[in-house]
Amino acid sequence: MSIRRTRLLIWKEFLQLRRDRLLGGLLIAMPILQLIFFGYVIAADISSLRTAIVDLDHSSVSRQVADGFANSEYFNIVAFPESESEVKPLLDRGEVRVVVVIPERTSYRLAQGKSADIGVIVDGSNSQVSQVAGAYATAVVAALNGFEPPASAPSLDARVRVQFNPKMEPVNTMIPGLIAVIMMLSLTAIMSMAVVRERESGVLERLFITPIRPGEYLIGKVTPYAALACVQMAIIALGGSLWFGVPFNGSLLLVLTGLLLFMLISIGLGLLISLVSRTRAQAIQSVLFIMLPSMVLSGFIFPIESMPEQISWVSYLLPLTHALIVMRGSFVKGAGWEAMGQPLLAMVAFAVVIFGFAVFATRKRMVV
Helix, strand or coil: HHHHHHHHHHHHHHHHHHHCCCHHHHHHHHHHHHHHHHHHHCCCCCCCEEEEEEEEEHHHHHHHHHHHHHCCCEEEEEEECCCCCHHHHHHHHCCEEEEEECCHHHHHHHHHHHHEEEEEEEEEHHHHHHHHHHHHHHHHHHCCCCCCCCCCCCCCEEEEEEECCCCCCCCCHHHHHHHHHHHHHHHHHHHHHHHHHHHHCCCHHHHCCCCCCCCHHHHHHHHHHHHHHHHHHHHHHHHHHHHHCCCCCCCCCHHHHHHHHHHHHHHHHHHHHHHHHHCHHEEEEHHHHHHHHHHHHHHCCCHHCCCCHHHHHHHHCHHHHHHHHHHHHHHCCCEEEEECCCHHHHHHHHHHHHHHHHHHHHHHHHHH
């Protein structure tokens, strides 16, 4: 083995890496993002759960209960519904994760030397959040009782009820989200690789001198992969429902609308990556660069409630976050169009901007 030839080959690879600024930048940025995202998100505890207080007793005791939850770092009081009938719309829209119901005559029962039940309704569409929220609520009520009151003394008793997913099975929330994740991963990767592969082989340049128009090229390129994505979605949805027993409680039309919008977003991302990538290695790194924050920050693996405020706001700038809200809201909650209006509008905006810009940039590049 020649040390000189080996040294020259090593030097050549460093020179190529230096010339390939996109790939080199991605290789440096990826570990930094991994350190930040996993360090802050995984190590953090679930806190500041959006909570609603339904005070039906209107007494000093009920105010103490409300203050106990408000003073806890685990709950963030954001709503005070007047009745329990206002609770379900708040849960459907995802505005709150926990609802504390203080029944009438709570203070009277305690004055009579009896125990009083405090209702705690937990959103079960995210099994991680529901398990932790129930435990936190029980701990807050125990603290109001002085932790260990005498057995004969009157006390508050937390009655936790999980809404939408009573058994708190993780598969019921994982499978709906997996449909959106696989669509984004497969479509973005395939679209970016398909165009780059044609550029590397010289096919793209030869197409430019043919009578094929840019619109025809885009339709011919996008249609097969969109059809493949539809097949993938059907397999996952049917497999999740029939094999894993995941319930579907919502509107099929709503789900299809959300997936269609997310399909346009994913295709647009793939086209944009293909425009900035010169090689397949660049395309792969670019896809990973996009998928890493999407997987970590969207709430697919880790609850958004576990993220610090400095990072959690980034979640709502990711299309996958809104797609997960629609999928889980439809499958698990059975939420309708009114409750899912906000995430659907956000996906429409993403689709118009990302897909529209990608198509415009691709057409312009082909014409030039």
